[in-house]
């Protein structure tokens with residue numbers, strides 16, 4: 001680590017540790033200073049998207065801490081790294097790749113944006129063919145993928161198309177056949193198409209599920225099951241080898257990482273379920289955040305400021321986890337999505353140069369949906385021994401048409417939890433005392449629509465990148481997932497020996 005970086009971290013560790021109550025008391029303008037609004041309608045004159053409010057006032061960030069984090073960003077060459085990201089330069093050195101997810105939203109290297117536009121047009125025509133009936137009556141789409149090839153479509157379809165889907169979409173990821181059978185049970189094979197989503201088109205779970213889906217179609221009287229497959233991949237030749245006709249392959253660029261790929265053809269089921277307009281709005285919302293992240297300096301840059309808070313808790317206060325609670329049923333899958341985004345990106349022990357890191361990297365990301373989680377896990381947040389910074393995410397406008405009481409109670413509870421975590425409550429009875437001084441951030445959208453959701457996800461992508469740059473790690477590789485796959489392959493091939501525990505388990509399950 002460079003001296004300048006080391007010094008910046010050292011200075012950060014020296015700041016006094018005031019309580020949240022003290023911070024509010026000593027700085028009357030704290031709320032205004034620590035709250036920011038991101039407007040989304042500037043990205044697209046046609047769009048009526050509103051904005052997102054970020055309230056960091058209930059975190060321990062102070063203007064002085066932020067100034068020292070800005071010094072860290074300078075020492076970590078944050079501006080230069082961000083410039084390289086948007087210029088489509090190699091920012092993933094271990095794999096020699098760029099990371100061009102923003103180009104899919106129109107913000108990036110010109111040639112990559114042009115290529116993405118052309119591929120998106122190809123995808124639009126396929127979506128149109130489905131909606132117009134050109135491909136017959138398509139009632140169901142089973143989207144088969146895993147990890148980044150499933151979580152993005154799953155979270156967005158669940159948020160935006162739950163009761164209004166133009167086509168009934170089922171996202172299946174687990175190789176456990178129970179998952180695929182559940183989807184079969186809800187689909188009429190005569191009117192079902194299959195999307196096989198895999199960047200590499202080799203992932204064993206996805207290819208096993210895809211083969212079973214074809215067998216299911218065949219067994220149920222579909223004469224040409226492969227003719228019902230649409231491949232979403234960065235490896236079109238592999239899809240051709242597997243038997244998919246070239247006209248039904250929707251490619252995307254190799255420079256788009258799996259967990260950053262929902263904006264590419266991997267988002268095909270989103271467009272099929274919600275319609276093209278919503279998919280375009282999702283991209284426009286993300287593009288507004290791209291422009292903000294690319295063009296805004298220092299503390300006014302919201303994903304960067306979020307990363308300052310993340311790193312303060314992970315590195316200075318020793319927080320081992322970070323929780324995200326969506327007070328919105330439509331976002332119930334968001335914590336799982338963020339889990340992959342943050343843990344697969346930043347769960348690293350070496351720097352981008354291969355040196356051991358100088359402090360903790362990504363905390364464990366976890367969470368759930370409010371108000372359910374209040375009645376299950378919030379006990380630990382309020383009285384447990386762990387320090388857990390919490391993000392609350394909610395929408396001012398309701399997602400339901402029922403009595404307004406529902407949304408009122410939902411939001412009141414969300415805000416009450418943040419207030420309770422901060423304020424605490426003394427008691428003579430230790431079992432009933434709340435220490436308080438527990439941090440939270442509130443992210444409040446005007447209305448959860450496609451543009452806002454796109455912006456929210458892009459905000460988290462850039463927050464993850466900013467965290468990585470400040471820690472000096474490469475967020476775009478994921479070699480940690482390989483060893484388990486290799487061992488599973490060895491088991492499949494037979495002949496290898498393992499530790500006594502693994503040998504015994506294999507024997508018990510009849511897999512030796």
Ligand code: F6P
Pocket residue numbers: 146147148149197198199200201202203206258259344478481
């Ligand atoms: O094993 C991890 C991983 O490579 C993820 O990064 C990726 O999103 C997922 O597997 C699926 O990979 P693919 O899209 O190539 O099937």
